[in-house]
Structures are given as C-alpha cells and as structure tokens.
Amino acid sequence: MAAKEKQVLIDSPELLSRRHRITDALITGLMWVLYSYLWAPLISLVAWLLGFEFAYNVMVRAGGLERLKEVIWFYSIVVASIFVVVAGWSMLNRRRFARRDRRRAVEPVSDPEIAAYFGIQDEQLTALRLSRVSRVKVSDEGQIESVKIQVLSAEQISTPSVGPQGAVTENEPDDNDDENDLRIQVIST
Amino acid sequence: MTLSNIVHLLFDFAFYYPFFMAYLWMTGAVYYFFYREKVEKRAVNDPPPLSETPGVTFIVPCHDEGPNVRETIGALLDQAYPNFEVVAVNDASNDETGQLLDEMAMLEDRLRVIHFETNQGKAMGLRAAAIAAKNEILVCIDGDAILDTHAAHWLVWHFVNGPRVGAVTGNPRVRNRSTLLGKIQAGEFSSIIGLIKRAQRIYGRVFTVSGVVAAFRRSALQKVGYWNLDMVTEDIDISWSLQLHQWDVRYEPNALCFILMPETFKGLWSQRLRWAQGGVEVLIRHFRQLLTWRNRRMWIVCVELVVSTFWAYTIVFVYSVWLIGQFFTLPPPLAVSAVLPGWAGVLLGSTCLLQFLISLIIDSRYESKTLARYYYWMIWYPMVYWSIQAAASCVALPKALRKRRGKRAVWVSPDRGFRPEAED
Numbered sequence: 001m002a003a004k005e006k007q008v009l010i011d012s013p014e015l016l017s018r019r020h021r022i023t024d025a026l027i028t029g030l031m032w033v034l035y036s037y038l039w040a041p042l043i044s045l046v047a048w049l050l051g052f053e054f055a056y057n058v059m060v061r062a063g064g065l066e067r068l069k070e071v072i073w074f075y076s077i078v079v080a081s082i083f084v085v086v087a088g089w090s091m092l093n094r095r096r097f098a099r100r101d102r103r104r105a106v107e108p109v110s111d112p113e114i115a116a117y118f119g120i121q122d123e124q125l126t127a128l129r130l131s132r133v134s135r136v137k138v139s140d141e142g143q144i145e146s147v148k149i150q151v152l153s154a155e156q157i158s159t160p161s162v163g164p165q166g167a168v169t170e171n172e173p174d175d176n177d178d179e180n181d182l183r184i185q186v187i188s189t
Numbered sequence: 190m191t192l193s194n195i196v197h198l199l200f201d202f203a204f205y206y207p208f209f210m211a212y213l214w215m216t217g218a219v220y221y222f223f224y225r226e227k228v229e230k231r232a233v234n235d236p237p238p239l240s241e242t243p244g245v246t247f248i249v250p251c252h253d254e255g256p257n258v259r260e261t262i263g264a265l266l267d268q269a270y271p272n273f274e275v276v277a278v279n280d281a282s283n284d285e286t287g288q289l290l291d292e293m294a295m296l297e298d299r300l301r302v303i304h305f306e307t308n309q310g311k312a313m314g315l316r317a318a319a320i321a322a323k324n325e326i327l328v329c330i331d332g333d334a335i336l337d338t339h340a341a342h343w344l345v346w347h348f349v350n351g352p353r354v355g356a357v358t359g360n361p362r363v364r365n366r367s368t369l370l371g372k373i374q375a376g377e378f379s380s381i382i383g384l385i386k387r388a389q390r391i392y393g394r395v396f397t398v399s400g401v402v403a404a405f406r407r408s409a410l411q412k413v414g415y416w417n418l419d420m421v422t423e424d425i426d427i428s429w430s431l432q433l434h435q436w437d438v439r440y441e442p443n444a445l446c447f448i449l450m451p452e453t454f455k456g457l458w459s460q461r462l463r464w465a466q467g468g469v470e471v472l473i474r475h476f477r478q479l480l481t482w483r484n485r486r487m488w489i490v491c492v493e494l495v496v497s498t499f500w501a502y503t504i505v506f507v508y509s510v511w512l513i514g515q516f517f518t519l520p521p522p523l524a525v526s527a528v529l530p531g532w533a534g535v536l537l538g539s540t541c542l543l544q545f546l547i548s549l550i551i552d553s554r555y556e557s558k559t560l561a562r563y564y565y566w567m568i569w570y571p572m573v574y575w576s577i578q579a580a581a582s583c584v585a586l587p588k589a590l591r592k593r594r595g596k597r598a599v600w601v602s603p604d605r606g607f608r609p610e611a612e613d
C-alpha cells in the first residue's frame with residue numbers, strides 16, 4: 001500500500017448523520033435482496049436437489065434442467081472463445097512487437113516550432129518560459145494575444161522579456177517595491 | 190423480419206452485450222495482470238531504475254481550486270523523481286486560487302504560474318502550459334488531485350523505454366468515500382475503469398487516458414496539434430488523435446493519483462453526461478480518419494463506443510416496454526414477462542459479481558485490503574448505476590450531434606464531494 005493512501009483518503013462517516021448512514025446501509029441491503037431475485041432458478045435447483053416437490057415441477061417437468069444444460073454449454077463455449085481470442089491476440093502481438101522498436105524515435109520539438117505552431121513570437125515563448133508568474137490574454141479563438149510578466153519582488157532576479165518594439169529588455173529589481181508589489185510588463189503580439 | 194423478431198433480437202442484445210463485454214474485460218485484465226503487473230514484482234514505492242531522468246513538467250490547470258490547490262501542488266513538489274518543474278495555470282478563478290499560487294511561487298523555485306484573464310477552459314490551460322514548459326515530458330494533473338510520490342517515475346519509465354510512446358495514463362483512485370456515491374465510485378474506478386484500461390491495452394488501443402493524470406511527449410502533441418479547444422472531453426480527444434497518428438498510449442497502474450469525485454446525484458449526472466457526450470463528439474470528429482486501413486487497430490475501440498451507445502438506447506427501450514407492460518396491455522410482440530430471463534439472469538448476476546471480485550483482487554495490490562469493504566456497496570452498480578449511465582448516453586448523443594463545431598469548452602466548477610471541515 002502506498003504511504004500516500006493513508007494520508008489522503010477521505011472516509012469520514014461523521015460527515016453524514018447516523019440516520020443517513022443507517023438508511024444507506026439498509027437500502028443497499030435491500031438492493032442485494034432484489035439482486036438475489038436473479039438467482040431464483042438457482043434456488044429452485046438447490047431445492048430440487050434437496051427433494052422439494054415444487055422444485056421438481058420447475059426443474060424437471062417444466063424443462064428447467066434441460067435449459068440449464070444448454071445455457072452452461074453455450075456460455076462456456078462463448079467465454080472460452082473470448083479467452084482464446086484475447087490471449088491469442090496478445091501473444092501474437094508480443095511475438096511481433098515486444099522489445100522491437102520498428103519505428104524511429106522522434107526528436108524533441110524545438111522552441112521555434114512551438115512558437116510557429118501557436119503563432120507567438122520567439123521572445124514571448126522565452127518570456128513565458130522564464131517568468132515565475134505571468135498573465136496571459138487569450139482571444140475568443142484561443143490565440144495568445146499578450147503576455148504580462150509579473151516579477152515578484154521577492155525573487156530579486158531579472159527576467160528577460162520583450163519591449164513594445166519587440167526588443168529584448170531586462171527587468172531590474174526595484175528597491176522601492178514593497179515585498180508584494182508586482183512589476184508588470186506587457187508583451188503583445 | 191417481423192416486429193416480434195426485432196424485439197426478440199433487441200432483448201437478447203440488451204442481455205448478451207454486457208455479459209460478453211464483462212468476460213472480454215475480465216479476460217483481458219487478468220491476462221494483463223499476469224503478464225505485466227505480477228511478473229514485475231515491484232511495489233508501487235519501488236519503481237524500476239531509469240537509464241536517464243529526462244526533465245518533466247507537471248501541468249496543473251486550475252479553476253476555483255482554492256480548497257485543494259495547496260495539497261495538489263504540495264504533492265507534486267514532494268515527488269521522488271529528481272528532475273522536474275511545476276507549471277500551474279489559474280484559469281480566471283473566482284476564489285483565492287490565484288493568490289495561493291502566487292504565494293507558493295514566491296517560496297518555491299520549481300513552481301511557475303500562468304494566470305488567464307478570462308475563463309478559457311482546461312484545453313487552453315494545457316496548451317499555454319505546454320508552451321511555457323521547459324521539458325519534453327508533460328505530466329498533466331487536475332487541480333484537485335494528489336499524485337503519489339513515485340507516480341512520475343513510473344510514468345517516465347515508459348517514455349524512456351518506448352520511443353513511440355506518446356502518452357501514458359496513471360491509475361486514478363477515488364479519495365472521497367464517505368457517502369454512498371463515493372463508495373460506489375471507489376469500487377467503480379477499480380472494478381470497471383481499471384479493468385477496462387487493462388483489457389484495452391491487450392487489444393492495443395485505449396479509449397482514453399484519464400484526464401486527471403496523464404503524461405505526454407510534447408513532440409507527439411505537436412504532431413497532432415495539441416488539445417482541441419472545442420471538445421468537452423479533451424482527454425478522449427487527445428487519446429484518439431495520438432493513436433490515429435500511430436503513437437502508443439499506455440496505462441501505468443502503479444502511477445497512482447488520488448482524485449475527488451462528485452458525491453451528489455446532480456454532480457454525478459453532469460459528469461457522466463459530459464463523458465458520454467465527449468465520446469460521441471470524438472467519434473464524429475475523427476470518423477473519416479478512422480476509416481483508413483492504417484488505423485484499423487482503433488476500429489475495436491470505435492465499435493465498442495458505437496455498440497455501447499446503441500446498447501444504452503436498447504436497455505432504455507427494454508425497461509420502458511417492461512414498465513409500460515405492467516400497467517397496460519401491449520401487443521404480443523412487445524409483451525415482456527420479465528426483464529431478465531431465468532438462467533441467463535443467474536449468469537449475468539454472477540458475472541457481474543465475479544467482475545467486481547476479480548477487479549478488487551487485482552487492485553488490492555495498489556490499495557489496502559480495505560478496498561474489499563466497498564464490495565457491499567457495489568451492488569448499486571448493476572442495479573442503478575448502469576441505468577444512470579445508459580440514460581446519460583441517450584441524452585448525450587443528440588447533444589453531441591447538435592453541438593456547433595468550434596464552440597469553446599470552458600470550465601464549470603464540478604462537485605468535488607464532501608470533506609471534513611478541518612480540511613477546508
């Protein structure tokens with residue numbers, strides 16, 4: 001068992017009232033009783049084996065036993081076929097593909113490719129990569145319109161970003177900023 | 190073919206489909222378990238060694254995650270994997286999410302934050318973070334999820350050892366289990382979702398990565414055009430896009446991620462409706478691509494989706510005819526004596542319980558033995574839960590067909606269940 005499991009599972013019966021818990025348990029019990037209706041023929045079979053007269057009527061005179069034999073035969077074949085097909089298919093695949101990489105590995109996607117796909121500037125991509133906190137504006141069509149870089153003053157690091165003309169600039173730490181002040185630089189497409 | 194024959198066929202289909210699918214999933218999952226999981230003999234906290242540790246960027250899109258975001262980011266910063274950064278995207282939250290993220294970013298060098306001015310939706314958040322990411326491997330986590338300490342290592346192993354791996358999805362575990370819905374979903378994620386993902390790995394294609402925990406190779410995303418902005422389930426869409434471009438999408442059950450699920454009926458309905466609608470939207474979007482021989486391996490996933498949707502309509506029809514027949518006299522072809530036939534009912538009932546049992550045994554490897562406690566509550570799944578899912582599928586299909594292409598999908602704060610006061 002993973003150690004995490006103990007810490008994170010929420011099984012707190014006290015969240016529900018006692019009445020609620022008892023009702024849940026009782027209704028679930030009732031579900032089992034209803035479900036057991038499915039086994040009515042099985043109960044008849046057991047009763048017949050025990051020699052009960054009414055069960056004899058169901059199992060022998062009404063042809064229940066014959067039907068049972070047919071059902072068992074038919075379903076056994078079907079289930080066995082499913083097993084053969086699944087196991088056979090898996091073994092065939094293991095024989096053909098296991099431990100054989102017939103396809104070449106793909107090179108990791110490059111930054112210019114990513115920028116081109118999303119229709120953003122390389123500088124915007126770089127800014128998004130290097131900023132600790134950023135604010136992104138997205139159009140209704142899902143296109144990134146602008147990136148605002150927030151420099152948390154506590155970071156005391158400079159973050160390269162893009163100026164209004166697309167030139168790369170650096171944000172210098174500002175001694176006058178309060179600890180929670182943010183300096184925001186907008187990079188628009 | 191007479192009406193009587195058609196009705197008879199529909200009734201048979203309503204029964205046989207879940208029966209055979211259950212065995213298909215069980216067989217696939219058991220096979221996967223013995224070949225992939227048991228043979229490794231590695232515990233969750235003992236991932237296999239890596240020949241290299243490429244940089245990883247965790248991406249966390251957040252919208253109104255104030256009560257959760259500290260825990261989520263904290264779990265990421267706590268990862269045992271040595272080489273990573275975290276990029277959180279605050280998608281115009283109305284609560285204190287943005288402020289909390291800024292505060293954490295001031296204290297933690299490995300965390301960077303992107304704020305959106307207006308609500309852009311999860312897909313746009315992921316796209317922006319993919320641009321900002323410094324690394325090739327992106328691990329996307331929801332803003333209310335908690336990643337297990339070794340999960341990143343398990344996910345990265347696939348990328349290091351599989352050059353054509355485009356995405357790897359982790360193993361979501363339901364955190365909130367206080368209410369009935371929480372308990373049912375804790376069982377559901379083990380018995381249905383885990384089982385199906387394992388079986389689909391045996392087919393060779395998965396229907397979807399779990400949006401809550403999925404890792405991607407950025408070069409693969411670039412090839413397929415990243416996440417589409419107009420799909421209600423960006424996770425299903427990206428899974429299909431990648432696989433239709435011959436990228437391998439894998440499932441890593443050891444990469445645990447603890448998630449919050451809805452604990453109200455309204456929240457559950459909204460979620461299931463969105464999932465069902467998303468599947469149909471993706472099918473419509475990619476249908477032409479699916480028709481090529483090159484993409485034949487996706488056909489089985491496609492057929493499963495189409496047949497499941499048809500089954501949902503069939504089961505609603507069967508229930509409706511049976512219910513109407515209780516009050517009114519129907520024409521002979523539509524007269525239904527019982528919804529489930531005799532021995533077939535025994536088999537279906539037993540199959541369902543067998544499926545839960547197998548999945549709980551497989552999953553006990555990843556979760557404590559207490560998982561067995563949820564078996565009692567799982568009876569709701571075949572009795573009621575299936576009906577909810579079937580109804581959601583029926584409502585979702587016309588919604589997906591009517592939806593205008595290009596309409597942006599944006600955030601709506603989901604129901605995240607009940608939590609003790611102290612944790613808020």
